[in-house]
Amino acid sequence: MNETMVCAVGNVATQPVFRELAAGPSARFRLAVTARYWDREKSTWTDGHTNFFTVWANRQLATNAATSLSVGDPVVVQGRLKVRTETREGQQRASADIDAVAIGHDLARGTAAFRRTGRPETAAPAPPRPEPDWETPAESPDAARQQPEPVAAT
Numbered sequence: 001m002n003e004t005m006v007c008a009v010g011n012v013a014t015q016p017v018f019r020e021l022a023a024g025p026s027a028r029f030r031l032a033v034t035a036r037y038w039d040r041e042k043s044t045w046t047d048g049h050t051n052f053f054t055v056w057a058n059r060q061l062a063t064n065a066a067t068s069l070s071v072g073d074p075v076v077v078q079g080r081l082k083v084r085t086e087t088r089e090g091q092q093r094a095s096a097d098i099d100a101v102a103i104g105h106d107l108a109r110g111t112a113a114f115r116r117t118g119r120p121e122t123a124a125p126a127p128p129r130p131e132p133d134w135e136t137p138a139e140s141p142d143a144a145r146q147q148p149e150p151v152a153a154t
Contacts (some may be wrong), residue, residue: 004081006098008033008053009106012073018066027062029069031055031077031098055079057100064117065103074106 010033018027035048055077057065069075079100086093105112 005078005101006081007076007078008098009076010034010053010074012069012071012075013052015071016066016069018062024059025062025066027057027066029055029065031075051096053077054095054097055100055103056097057103060117061100061103065100068105069103074109076102076104076106078102 008031010031013030013032016027016029018025031053032050033053034050036045037048038044039046077098077100079098079102082097082099084095084097086095
């Protein structure tokens, strides 16, 4: 299926709205993306046009976005671009939505403290797999057998 994937860097413009729906959690917020350019005449950075997107998040991403994001936060959003047109009060309107796959704070403009969320319990946890030795040449078939045994985490 052909989809238009985008990566938008901007600021959270509205407080995320969280809803618990029959299909699972959903959240949305507005993202402001402003182009900046160097004005040679003024020798300063100048703001250009601002584009606004409605960002939609679902399931665990919705829960995490609603608890992690605030108005003004610099973020990076990756997802599927969906442009909609509709007629309201006799006028044709277009809006751009992003169905988010990933949302994160923009670490070029600040710091963040990451915390993992709890995962739902599974029936049987997967056995630990050893980390591959990336320094071993791929053409050596004996290299895989020479891997050290993994150490169990405590």
